Amino acid sequence: MLEKSADGPFITGKVRLVHAVGMHARPAVKLTKLAKRFQAQISIRASETADWINAKSVAKVMALRAPRDSVIEIKAHGEDAEAAVAALIDLVATDFPDTGA
């Protein structure tokens, strides 16, 4: 799910974490690596009440302790924000596939 926020320069999106053991080391490394490829500032959170954290920090992403089936919210702003949110949603939705990259 990808939507443009009407009241700000943020692109936001939501995706369900399907990884069997939740946001553990390998998914967290993949997510931060991908986030770092974009210029945009990218934040994520795993519940509506939690603080937003930097999606480019593996320590912060691990600290989410997001269990399986939690909904990850993503917001980004910057030139490539739209591409960044789409790419991150795809990564989480496809369960962090192993790629050559």
Next chain:
Amino acid sequence: MTMRADVMGLSFRGRTASIGFARGPLIRIGAGENSERAAGKPQDETLALREAIQSAAEQIAELAAAVGGEAAQILEFQVALLEDEDFLDPIFVSLGEGAPADKAWSSALDEQIADYNSASDEYLQARSSDLADLRDRVLRILRGGQAQVPKIPSGAVICADDLPPSRFLEIDWSGGGGLALLRGSPTSHVAMLARARGIPMVVQLGALPDAAIALLDGESATLELDPGAEQITLFERRREAHRKSRASARAVLRRPAPTWRGERIRLLINIQEVDDLEHADAQYADGIGLMRTEFLLSGPGGMPDEDTQFRTYDAVLHWADKRPVTIRTFDAGGDKPVAGFTPEGEANPFLGLRGLRLCLARPDLFKVQLRALARAAVRGNLKVMFPMVTVPAELEAARALFAEAVADLRAEGVGATLPELGIMVEVPAAAMAIGDFKASFFSIGSNDLAQYALACDRSNGALGTLMDPLHPAVLELIARTAEHGRRAGAPVSLCGDMASDPRCVPQLLYCGLRELSVNAPALAQIKQTIDRLSHGGSGG
């Protein structure tokens, strides 16, 4: 150090982290041992830490390139941390305030390590050893020592408190060898590495005396120190048998289910926590014969709430798809104390308020688990069993509480159902009076059953061969339970260590068991053992 004149060495039992055998000198290795560095000016300290982080990242990248595969993925997490500005910035800030680089670095890492250690999830707890690994590598560079790996003779049995993954990778395992850890965990990264490399590893051995020679048997989770000639002969026999079966065992996994005397033998797996399902062989199991839930109790906030528990159970049911999943309610107490839950000051906790006894004494906490299980029961093929049941009244009390939970949930409009209920058979009295229990299924907990029948504390290494699960009295209790199940039409399985031990499997089949629940790493070997018995042997 003690001198012994007897021919029999000491034997210690731990938990299997990786199956295999090693015989060699016992080498102890310790943690980082360099002295502290003197702090320079803030800009010098900043430069020193930058450089140390840079060289650590290079060392790890080199190591990752050399080892490849799964090991490289594990190391990627460490590299990612070294590139994490959010993580590093506060450390550099404290350097600006005059902190020495080594102290600032290690206190930041120690904080993270403590945080991971307090996680409720065993997987996250296990990540703390990756962080300790990273901490020590950067400290070694900062304090001027190159990563000095002590000279380890080929084939040694390495003994340490715990071992970080990169230390494991720096050791030359080409000549064999094994790992005996005093603490450690079967779900740690180093255990994954050891399994991937086929290096035998036994964890949670407790305190060990000094010794020259060690025999490490990753199959029965034993470490024998300064063994006598007879011990060595027996060990070599076990090793040879293991070597022969190992070669062809994994191919067996893809073959159809094994049969014995014309009956299908169902092989299920035991899991300690959800992450165990990631083991490559887990997919070949007929289901989950035992899912422990005690790991849920060890988090910092105590027991997780109903929703968190529900999600955990649901994740396992989702993985299992249509296959059965047997979840055991909290089995705390005995050798598994839980602060704030298990009673303190019991003179004899193994004979005290443990297992279902404790849950019935704490219906407030038990009810939360039962509600989560009742909700999960509508989501898959769930069965629930109670541990440490002594008399039928306990099963009925638990059933009544469970039915209450289901009724409450339905009244709240939440989907819930009562799953099939079974009991663990681990108290000899329950096995003797098995016909009195109105359970849908039975699961024999052979570790406790043997310990109670033989009056042997299973964690006491000094009892050695006296703690024999193949003792006729133990087998009699197993056979009795199996026979009752057959007559009553209630499935009986066995989920203790015996099921994962190829030497015990023939006896278990002769006792009438047709369902075994084993640790995932043992699945291939047990399947092959049964195949051999039915095809090769004179089992019929």
